[in-house]
Amino acid sequence: MSLIFDYEILRLTWWLLLGVLLIAFAVTDGFDLGVAVLLPFVARTDIERRVALNTIEPVWEGNQVWLILGGGAIFAAWPPLYAVSFSGFYVAMFLVLASLILRPVGFKFRSKIDDPRWRTAWDWALVIGGFVPALVLGVAVGNTLQGVSFAFDQDLRATYDITLLDLLNPFGLLCGLVSLSMLVMQGAAYLNLKADEPVVGRAQTAGRATAWATIILFALAGLVTAFLISGYRITSAIDPTGPSNPLAKTVVKETGAWLANYAAHPWMLAAPTLGFLGAGFAIPLFRAKRPILTLALTSSSLAGIVATAGVSMFPFLLPSSSSPSSSLTVWDASSSRLTLGLMLVATLVFVPIVLAYTGWVYKVLRGRVTAQAIIHESHEAY
16 A cells, blocks of 8 residues: 555656546547537538437536546646646636536527527537637647746746737647547547438548548647657656655756657557547548447547647646746646545545446437437427
C-alpha cells in the first residue's frame, strides 16, 4: 500500500486519470456534439431531424458526466491548474457553457410547438450548441500547447494577460478544426450505428469526409508543433515528491521541444499512430456498413489524438509563455498526498459504478431509431 500512495505515483496516477476522463468525454459527449453539428446536413425533413436527435437525446446528459468529472478532477487534484485555466480562459469557458446550455432547452422546447419556423430555430440552437464547444475546446488545447500568458509572484498569486482574441490565433484555430472534425466524424459514426435511412447514408458520406479531414488536419498540426511553435523544457532538477511550488524550477522555450518525449520514450508514438490509423481504417468501413467496428475505430482515433497532446506535453499541464518558470507541471501543481490518496480511493469505488450504469443504459437503448418509431410514438419522442 505504501507504493500505491507514494506521492510521485499518486501524481502520475492522477495525470493518467485526467487523461482518461478527457478521452471519455471526447468519445461519448463527442458524438453528441457531432450529431448536433451534422443535423442540417444529414436530416432534411422534420422526421429525419427527429430521428437524428432521438439517437442522442436519451444519453447526452449522462455523457456530460465525464466533462463534470474532468472539471472536478482538475479542481481537486490540480488546484493551481484549475485557478489559472478557469480564470485565464474565462471568456472561452463562458462561450462553451453558454452554448452547452442551448442543448437542454433545444431538446425540451423544439417539439413543444408544431411550427416549422419554431423547430428550425431550435435546430440551429442545437447546431450552435454542438459547434461552439467542439471548436473552442480544441482552441484551448492549441493554446495550451503554445503556452498562455500568466505568471506567479513570490506569494504564488497569479496574474493573467489572456484575451479571447489572443486565443484565436492561427495554431489555436487549427487545433480547433482538428477537434471539430474528429467530433463530427464521431457523430457520423454514431448515426451510422443508431439512425435509419436516409440519415444513415448521408452520415456515412459525412463520416468519410470528416475522417479524411481529421487525418489531414492532425498531420498539419503535428508538423506545426514540430517545426514552427515553441515547446517547453525543464532545465533544473525536479523532485517528483517535493512540495507543489511552480517557481521551484527553471524552464526554457524551444521549437520542437514537444518531440523530446517521443525520442526518450518511443512507445509514446502509439498515441499519434492510433489517432491516424483509427480514422484511416474507419473510412472504408463507413462504406462497408460495419457500424460497430466503425464507431470503435473512430473512438480509438479520438483517444489517440487526445492522448497525443498529453504525452507530448508531459510533465507540463499548462505552460506559461510570458514566465516559463511559472509553468504548471505534474510535479508542482498537485494537491497534497493525502488529498490525492483519498480521492483515488473514492474514484476506485464510484467510477466503476458510473461505468456499470452507463453500460446498462446503452444496453437498454440498443437498436436503431427509425422514422416509423418516431411517428408511432410521436407524443414521447423529441
